[in-house]
């Protein structure tokens with residue numbers, strides 16, 4: 212068995228794990244990534260990366276590579292009950308998860324990064340600094356970077372375990388559709404919102420969030436049915452997407468909440484991305500936070516010359532308030548999108564049309580630069 216006892220073991224080859232891997236390898240810090248599946252995951256889902264996340268991609272020199280296979284929509288256009296409210300210039304890159312993983316993975320490999328697939332973490336012995344995987348292999352490690360996503364095994368195996376999950380009251384439908392859409396389109400309505408955007412290569416991401424008591428599984432792989440989708444949303448909007456009817460790639464899942472953790476580390480394990488702070492997806496910030504986390508922790512390890520205790524404490528100090536803010540705003544965003552009361556809908560729409568409130572709200576999140584915090 213290879214000796215990794217002087218390595219950082221990165222658990223999970225997702226957005227935070229691959230980003231951290233690139234940063235560590237570029238600083239010549241020994242690391243290895245363990246991924247439970249047999250390849251880098253390719254869920255066919257869209258993803259939007261706002262300027263705070265793009266800053267990290269630029270620092271890794273992969274922004275241009277991602278842009279080539281993604282989309283930079285011209286505007287974001289908002290409709291309320293099918294009436295246009297406002298249109299604002301767009302600042303985000305819209306892409307697919309597959310494309311983001313691809314550029315991160317290729318960059319990691321370009322540094323001779325090592326990744327062990329089919330390695331599903333099942334146990335950690337902190338006293339022996341040993342990791343155990345379901346394929347019966349085990350390895351020593353120096354430090355663990357827990358990047359294993361929303362259902363983190365690392366969280367469950369540590370004493371920092373996050374409580375939950377609790378059904379949020381929202382379920383989400385998603386699909387990837389063939390289109391030549393140029394803009395990001397938001398449809399807001401009573402108890403639902405729909406977001407569609409181009410993701411490059413003549414495809415669009417379709418996501419519809421619905422407030423409902425019917426609790427679905429928290430699974431990205433659960434297939435949904437077109438007729439069910441159409442019955443839960445206004446048919447006048449759904450019929451604007453005729454390719455949905457032909458699609459055999461419609462998925463649905465239940466959105467679950469978990470309380471925010473008080474700590475981002477436990478002994479010699481540090482949590483990043485969804486493993487550290489699962490949030491609801493209504494502000495499109497989960498991936499961006501994962502990028503910021505990886506940038507912060509990777510660079511702090513270098514700054515403190517592998518003194519993990521110092522790196523962990525500063526990482527937590529820098530990240531906790533930021534995470535709390537996004538956690539709160541993400542939860543509130545669904546409520547704003549789904550307003551039902553006609554007076555509140557009218558007020559929201561007037562504010563959106565005449566006050567620049569959308570830009571103010573997004574700027575408060577997007578203007579954050581993780582590089583300035585270190």
Ligand SMILES: Cc1cc2nc3c(=O)[nH]c(=O)nc-3n(C[C@H](O)[C@H](O)[C@H](O)COP(=O)(O)OP(=O)(O)OC[C@H]3O[C@@H](n4cnc5c(N)ncnc54)[C@H](O)[C@@H]3O)c2cc1C
Pocket residue numbers: 222223224225226227228245246247248252256257258259260330331332333358359360361362363364365383385418483484485486492494495496497498499500501
């Ligand atoms: C529908 C939807 C839309 C979204 N849209 C956006 C958006 O537009 N913008 C945005 O910023 N965010 C978005 N997000 C959130 C974003 O996708 C996540 O927050 C982000 O992927 C988190 O990155 P991560 O590295 O923490 O986890 P992930 O990217 O999920 O990676 C976790 C990795 O760990 C692996 N793993 C899990 N368990 C183990 C184990 N036991 N052993 C080894 N490996 C393991 C997994 O296989 C996976 O490869 C969206 C989320 C959803 C659900």
